[in-house]
Amino acid sequence: MAWVYLVIASFGEIFGVASINMFLKRKSVLWLFILILTFGFGFVFLSLAVREIPLGTAYAIWTGLGATGAVLMGIFFFRESASLLRIVFLTCIITGAVGLKVFG
Structure with missing residues (x-):
């Protein structure tokens, strides 16, 4: 289940970066809120994933x-x-991310 949490956390990162882009284009409080929410979502699932997967x-x-x-x-x-x-x-x-999992 930890790997699923890690993938979900990655979506928080992806949509967080997209939210930064939208915030810089629109400069609205809504996009700032979405930015904080998406990164927070990602961090919550990352914290769940590191309970079973080594942090590195x-x-x-x-x-x-x-x-x-x-x-x-x-x-x-x-x-x-x-x-x-x-x-x-x-x-x-x-390749680096996959290699880390295969050889790490």
Whole structure:
């Protein structure tokens, strides 16, 4: 169940970063509230995950999934560039997170 919590926590990270983007565009109290809520949601599930998963592993996977999801959300929803170099580095993040779990 801890791994499910970790994936859910990653969604908090992904939507938190998207909320930062929306807050910077709109500068409204609503988006500030959504930003705080989404990151808080992610932190709650991260705290549940680290009860069973070692902190170093959980944090690496959480940030890897969160960064990957945030980049993909930026590309697909906020029309950010999808250059080859960006995709290569995104692949490095995914490979590092997966490698940590396989070899850690």
